[in-house]
Amino acid sequence: MSRSEIRVGGLGGQGVILCGTIIGKAASIYDHKHSGMIQSFGPEARGSSCSAQVILSDEVIGYPYVRNLDVLVAMSNDACHKFLPELKKDGVLLYEEELVSFPEGTRPAKAWGIPATRFAEELGRKLVLNIVMVGFFAGVTGLVSRQAAEAAVRDSVPAGTEGLNLKAFARGYEYGRELVGGAA
Amino acid sequence: MKASPEGVLTGVHFMDGDHAACEGAIAAGCRFVAGYPITPSTEVVERFSVRIPTVGGMFIQMEDEIASSIAIQGAAWGGAKVMTVTSGPGLSLMMEHIGLAVMAEVPCVIVDVQRGGPSTGLPTLPAQADMMQVKWGSHGDYQIIALSPNSPQECFDLMIRAFNLSETWRCPVFMMMDEVVGHMVERVEIPPADQIEIVPRRWTTKKPSEYRAFEPGPDMVPDMAKAGDGYKLHITGLTHDERGYPAMNVPAQNRLVRRLSDKILKNRDKIVDVREDGCEDADIIVVSYGITSRVAGAAVEMARGLGLKVGSARMVVCWPFPDVEIARLSRKAKAIVVPELNLGQMVGEVERAACGDARVYLVDHAGGSVHEPERILETILQAARDAGLGFKTEAERS
Amino acid sequence: MNPTEIMVSDADEKDVDTSRVAPIENPVLSMLRQDRLPHIWCPGCGIGTVVNCFSRALMSSGHDMNNVAVVSGIGCTGRVAGYMNLDSFHTTHGRSIPFATGLRLANPGLKVVVFSGDGDLFAIGGNHFLHAARRNLDMLIVCVNNFTYGMTGGQVAPTTPLKSTQSTMPFGNFEPPMNLPFVADAAGASYVARWTVFHIRQLVRAMKEGMEHKGFSFIEIMSPCPTLYLRRNKLGDGVDQVRYFKEHSVLKNGANTQDVAITATDPIVVGTFVERERPTWLDSRNAQLTATLGDRFVPYGGQNVQK
Structure with missing residues (x-):
């Protein structure tokens, strides 16, 4: 059984939950896999940081939570260091490189950074940084297909903003593909 | 409709x-x-x-x-x-x-x-x-x-x-x-x-002069009328007769309270829903419901991987309790394992229905998360040991 | 309305329409479930008088009796629902108002009248009263205030006067009673009146007004409980109490509800205290949703009405 466990973490207002939702939706509705997304409830959800857990699987999902984290998508320094301990050995870290820093020697082996906030600002709306991260996730991990992710972006964002959001997605996706040495 | x-x-x-x-x-x-x-x-x-x-x-x-x-x-x-x-x-x-x-x-x-x-x-x-x-x-x-x-x-x-x-x-x-x-x-x-098949309200077809609000039909359930339609309903939480009028005496109580229970219990075959998987030749059956049935599914797979015959029975309807179904399963199996996110609630009903035919094990949880599948597996393995069933160890398996 | 003070006098009794009183059959019998009589109320209790007034109000209102529903809570007054020949609902203690809320909103063609006692409406059900008044739900609340819990044997109520003795206040009540019209007014009721069971004509008229008034209408009716309140406090029987109501009542329409508390020394202020126009909950909802949703708004029952 192929099961991938993803956690998206960041600050409230960064669009963390929507990022997780789009990944889950891309997999379940457009890639025809199984997926489940659970956002963090509990005291932490009322503070400044928040997170979403996404499970992707070829089979029906039994255990709904993250137990063996494959991919951590970190949009803030706090979230990165809070969840890094649960990332499995040789798990993949994707992070907002201008917001996250690592004490000497603590950066995991498979870690890929992206200046997502700056890219979003360059596109004209800082708000779309979460969509840049969705693109980056798809580009680096290949866990959701580009077509599926784009379709999920299109029907998850407010009407009239699809063009901007698809550009944001493409920016993150292509940056990710380049980093891992694949064709964009 | x-x-x-x-x-x-x-x-x-x-x-x-x-x-x-x-x-x-x-x-x-x-x-x-x-x-x-x-x-x-x-x-x-x-x-x-x-x-x-x-x-x-x-x-x-x-x-x-x-x-x-x-x-x-x-x-x-x-x-x-x-x-x-x-x-x-x-x-x-x-x-x-x-x-x-x-x-x-x-x-x-x-x-x-x-x-x-x-x-x-x-x-x-x-x-x-x-x-x-x-x-x-x-x-x-x-x-x-x-x-x-x-x-x-x-x-x-x-x-x-x-x-x-x-x-x-x-x-x-x-x-x-x-x-x-x-x-x-x-x-x-x-x-x-x-x-989507939906059941409409069972509106009475009787005229107000013939209608009695709590006169049961053949399925023990009365047809309904609504306020404003001329039926001059009287509805009370007091024990009542078929007109709906208070009737506070032993025969009225016996008739009404029995019917209210019996309309569910005697029609239970039309209500209960137990989804069985691999129970036919199972030695151990995991009985679960709700979110726990998903986690239990993972534990059942693990146990089967160790060579145990483990079935799963999921109660989609918990009340009325599917006692006939659980009794049947417990006559065939040696043990029943009940994981639930409480310190033991439905397990008591399972024990009641099993009547000692199968040993019943609870996998409790005080709440706040779901079970780790390994905890359910541990209990399945304990049940197997108690029943003298052999199984592979994790090491043998890998 | 300007407050006007008149002592209620015998002159009022001349208004009684004796031509309606048939010698043999009770003229309001058709309004009652005759197969449920005799009723359970004690001799001298005022609830029967209130039912009589309500029946007369209904008969002269011109309403189709198929469209009037009565909802009661629990208690002696709670039994009113059981005797009215209407769609009638005898619900749980204190919860007649939220039941009536659902009934009224799900079936907007109904006239809904809540009949209950002071304990039911203002102790256990007090919060529901406040919120229904605040929402200005279109219903009439008839509160029979007999100063005690009758059905359970005369315990202290939120309306029990100071110093009175009740089975759970055996050494005299030290809790200040609630001024019901003031509470109703403050919470937003759009029609508020108080009468006693002596004021039969006025009560019939008030009940008609309360049913016609669009919004949350509240009528407090002071009524004797000879068995458990009067006897325990050596206040005589039902007739004595009605005489007391007659002799100590002062009509003061438009009175400031702050000033109408029932005390041992002041006269009983009766009359129509509040009459204000205010949109009902349903009108406000429909207006707000029309303003924000336009043509997309479908009023309740606009589609898919269950037949």
């Missing part, structure tokens, strides 16, 4: 269980909801309040759960299909009105998105610890119906069934969700309205 197309959100969605439950209610014809905010159920009424003004229904946020649980009963007598939605502390406040809905035979659906208790407990984290409260929480003897969805898709599907059961048997029907099922986002497929 088929569902009315208004408000049916046909298509494939990525939505959480709370929202799916709301969509199920709208598709089932629910047009009146009274509720009071309480985590983790609030999303159901939030969505209903957004959706229903364009569907011709009504939402009112009442001053508390006591009010909500009786406003829906007023609305049911006004002619609407009705629902209220809550979680533990709110459910506790509703208890008196569960009794009224039973006694006055009011079709209504009550959604309980279970969280950790007692008291305020764990508002944002799951439990399955209200299972006995919904069955026994109101005073007196009675039966209710309770369903346990284990996914957002089932929150939709079972909500249709919940309304259909409440209309058929004229009793409160509980949707026993939990925080995980309520908040988890998954694929939910909503069929076209003409593929």
Whole structure:
């Protein structure tokens, strides 16, 4: 059984939950896999940081939570260091490189950074940084297909903003593909 | 009859269980909801309040759960299909009105998105610890119906069934969700309205002069009339006769209270729903319900990998309790393992039905999360050892 | 309305329409479930008088009796629902108002009248009263205030006068009673009146006004409980109490509800205290949703009405 466990973490207002939702939706509705997304409830959800857990699987999902984290998508320094301990050995870290820093020697082996906030600002709306991260996730991990992710972006964002959001997605996706040495 | 197309959100969605439950209610014809905010159920009424003004229904946020649980009963007598939605502390406040809905035979659906208790407990984290409260929480003897969805898709599907059961048997029907099922986002497929079978209210065809509000039909359930139609109904929570008039004596009590129970128990074959998987030749059967059935599925797979014959029986309907089915399973199996997110509730019913034919093991959990599948596996292995069943060790397996 | 003070006098009794009183059959019998009589109320109790007034109000109102529903809670007054030949609902203690809320909103063609006692409406059901008044739900609340819990044997109520003795206040009540019209007014009720069971004509008229008034209408009716309140406090029988009401009542329409508390020394202020126009909950909802949703808004029952 192929099961991938993803956690998206960041600050409230960064669009963390929507990022997780789009990944889950891309997999379940457009890639025809199984997926489940659970956002963090509990005291932490009322503070400044928040997170979403996404499970992707070829089979029906039994255990709904993250137990063996494959991919951590970190949009803030706090979230990165809070969840890094649960990332499995040789798990993949994707992070907002201008917001996250690592004490000497603590950066995991498979870690890929992206200046997502700056890219979003360059596109004209800082708000779309979460969509840049969705693109980056798809580009680096290949866990959701580009077509599926784009379709999920299109029907998850407010009407009239699809063009901007698809550009944001493409920016993150292509940056990710380049980093891992694949064709964009 | 088929569902009315208004408000049916046909298509494939990525939505959480709370929202799916709301969509199920709208598709089932629910047009009146009274509720009071309480985590983790609030999303159901939030969505209903957004959706229903364009569907011709009504939402009112009442001053508390006591009010909500009786406003829906007023609305049911006004002619609407009705629902209220809550979680533990709110459910506790509703208890008196569960009794009224039973006694006055009011079709209504009550959604309980279970969280950790007692008291305020764990508002944002799951439990399955209200299972006995919904069955026994109101005073007196009675039966209710309770369903346990284990996914957002089932929150939709079972909500249709919940309304259909409440209309058929004229009793409160509980949707026993939990925080995980309520908040988890998954694929939910909503069929076209003409593929959704719904049970309309059992309106009487009799004239007011011939109608007796509590005269049971062949299925032990009376047909209904609504206020304003000239039937001059009298509805009371007091013990009543077939006219609905108070009749506070031993024969009237015996006749009414027995019928209210029997209409559920003697029709239980039309209500219970146990989904069995691999139980035919199983030595050990895991009996579970709701979110725990998903985690149990993972443990069952692990145990089968170790060479054990393990079956799974999922109670989609928890009340009325599927005692005939559990008795049959326990005659065939050596052991039954019951994981639940409480310190032992439905396990007592399983033991009662098993009558000692199979040894029953509880895998408890105080709530706040779901079981680790390994904990359920451990108990399966303990049951295997106790029964003298051989199995591979993890090392042998790998 | 300007407050006007008139002592209620015998002159009022001339208004009684004796031509309606048939010698043999009770003229309001058709309004009652005759197969449920005799009723359970004690001799001298005022509830029967209130039912009589309500029946007369209904008969002269011109309403189709199929469209009037009565909802009661629990208690002696709670039994009114059981005797009215209408759609009638005898619900749980304190919860008649939220039941009526659901009934009224799910079936907007109904006239809904809530009949209950002071304990039911203002102790256990107090919060529901406040919120229904605040919402200006279109219903009439008839509160029979007999100063005690009659059905359970005379315990202290939120309206029990100071110093009175009750089974759970055996050494004299030290809790200040609630001024019901003031509470109703403050919470937003749009029609508020008080009468006693002596004021039969006025009460019939008030009940008609309350039913016609669009919004939340509240009528407090002071009524004797000879068995459990009067006897325990050595205040005579039902007739003595009605005489007391007659002799100590002062009509003060438009009175400031702050000033109408019932005390041992002041006269009983009766009359119509509040009459104000205010949109009902349903009108406000429909207006707000029309303003925000336009053509997309479908009023309740606009589609898919269950037949």
